[in-house]
Amino acid sequence: MKPIKNQDPQIFELLEKETDRQNYNLELIASENFASRAIMEAQGSVLTNKYAEGYPGKRYYGGCEFADVIEDIARDRAKKLYNADWVNVQPHSGASANAAVYLAFMKPGDTLLGFDLSHGGHLTHGSPVNFSGIYFKPEFYGVEKETGRLDMDKIRDKAKAVNPKMISIGASAYSRDYDYETFRSIADEVGAFLWMDMAHTAGLIATGNLKNPLPHAHVVTTTTHKTLRGPRGGLILIGKDGENTMGKVAPKSGRVKNWSELLDSAVFPGTQGGPLMHIVAAKAVAFGEALQDDFKTYQTQVQKNAKALAAKFMELGYKIVSDGTDNHLILIDLRNKGLNGKIAEEALGKAAITVNKNMVPFDTESPFVTSGIRIGSPAMTTRGLKEAEFEQIAVLIDRVLQKPDDEQVHQSVENEVRELCERFPLYDFVIL
Numbered sequence: 001m002k003p004i005k006n007q008d009p010q011i012f013e014l015l016e017k018e019t020d021r022q023n024y025n026l027e028l029i030a031s032e033n034f035a036s037r038a039i040m041e042a043q044g045s046v047l048t049n050k051y052a053e054g055y056p057g058k059r060y061y062g063g064c065e066f067a068d069v070i071e072d073i074a075r076d077r078a079k080k081l082y083n084a085d086w087v088n089v090q091p092h093s094g095a096s097a098n099a100a101v102y103l104a105f106m107k108p109g110d111t112l113l114g115f116d117l118s119h120g121g122h123l124t125h126g127s128p129v130n131f132s133g134i135y136f137k138p139e140f141y142g143v144e145k146e147t148g149r150l151d152m153d154k155i156r157d158k159a160k161a162v163n164p165k166m167i168s169i170g171a172s173a174y175s176r177d178y179d180y181e182t183f184r185s186i187a188d189e190v191g192a193f194l195w196m197d198m199a200h201t202a203g204l205i206a207t208g209n210l211k212n213p214l215p216h217a218h219v220v221t222t223t224t225h226k227t228l229r230g231p232r233g234g235l236i237l238i239g240k241d242g243e244n245t246m247g248k249v250a251p252k253s254g255r256v257k258n259w260s261e262l263l264d265s266a267v268f269p270g271t272q273g274g275p276l277m278h279i280v281a282a283k284a285v286a287f288g289e290a291l292q293d294d295f296k297t298y299q300t301q302v303q304k305n306a307k308a309l310a311a312k313f314m315e316l317g318y319k320i321v322s323d324g325t326d327n328h329l330i331l332i333d334l335r336n337k338g339l340n341g342k343i344a345e346e347a348l349g350k351a352a353i354t355v356n357k358n359m360v361p362f363d364t365e366s367p368f369v370t371s372g373i374r375i376g377s378p379a380m381t382t383r384g385l386k387e388a389e390f391e392q393i394a395v396l397i398d399r400v401l402q403k404p405d406d407e408q409v410h411q412s413v414e415n416e417v418r419e420l421c422e423r424f425p426l427y428d429f430v431i432l
């Protein structure tokens with residue numbers, strides 16, 4: 001068998017270019033991170049060839065003896081990481097994990113109360129273009145205009161008014177921690193399931209840098225590739241299984257099933273076919289990394305760097321939604337600078353700084369323009385940058401945003417970005 005370099009030089013060359021891009025750009029997209037070599041080795045392994053429909057000990061295919069052990073290790077490590085009774089490590093992505101939650105707990109037409117998409121919520125929490133908004137009836141709560149934070153009393157009022165079957169927590173652009181106890185008391189008051197989607201903050205939660213939702217939410221989903229820094233994938237967890245007295249799940253067989261059983265069937269065969277066993281192996285490696293002491297050090301630095309970034313931007317006269325951050329990201333409202341998200345994203349891209357334009361709460365621009373940018377610290381923290389470098393990043397971004405059309409500024413900032421990237425090397429290989 002030939003290496004890709006010889007067999008398919010066209011794709012290989014593009015992989016080289018992408019590696020170069022990752023090595024020499026400031027990666028500030030809040031949902032991205034850099035996986036370790038060990039994780040990528042597992043992802044690139046022979047397990048990509050293996051069909052293992054079903055679960056350990058209950059497969060529909062032969063030859064699963066090693067796949068079984070790997071999946072069991074992945075499950076055990078994930079349970080330990082979050083103090084969970086039960087996990088499912090097979091969802092192909094965050095969206096797939098969420099699809100399984102809907103299938104397990106909701107019927108078409110049921111009401112979901114979720115985090116307003118225009119305030120930072122995710123597509124899979126009721127967007128009209130997503131299955132969650134097409135097959136279910138979405139209602140939303142949002143942040144307060146003055147504070148940029150959630151107001152639990154208003155959420156309680158909303159829940160009582162719309163009587164949802166499920167309440168979801170979790171967002172892609174909210175920089176504050178959640179009051180899970182109050183969310184749960186609201187869910188109990190209206191008889192709803194409580195679902196937390198910790199896709200963005202799973203790493204910070206694993207190390208205790210943010211509160212753990214598992215004792216409060218009936219079900220928790222996540223991605224494994226954002227702050228958790230694993231392979232691209234999804235995960236579903238339950239803190240306490242067997243709490244299934246709510247009776248909202250009417251099992252066809254008449255036997256009341258545990259939520260874990262409902263969710264396992266909702267993943268396979270409900271919404272997926274065969275698991276990606278190479279990714280399951282990579283998840284096991286990632287959970288192993290997350291159980292090490294230095295992962296806590298990393299997450300603490302992620303938080304410190306995001307705070308340093310927020311403070312520096314505020315010093316430079318920028319408006320940060322909610323005036324700071326508890327987690328790994330900040331959302332900048334650019335309106336007082338006479339800019340929009342589209343212009344800022346494009347100008348920063350020309351200076352080798354990667355951010356994404358983002359709606360801010362009560363935005364008056366369209367989603368294609370937006371009034372803000374979202375900036376996250378996880379990826380560059382993985383490279384070893386600390387507070388001083390993040391302050392430097394705020395200054396570099398400010399220099400570009402002061403003159404978004406100035407090519408000389410783009411060039412001089414790009415040069416500084418390159419120096420910074422060279423000081424904190426990333427990947428010294430293109431393929432393994």
Ligand SMILES: *Cc1c(COP(=O)(O)O)cnc(C)c1O
Binds near residue numbers: 096122197233234
């Ligand atoms: C990223 C994200 C997802 C989706 O994850 P994918 O792996 O891209 O499908 C779901 N929910 C939230 C809150 C997210 O931030």
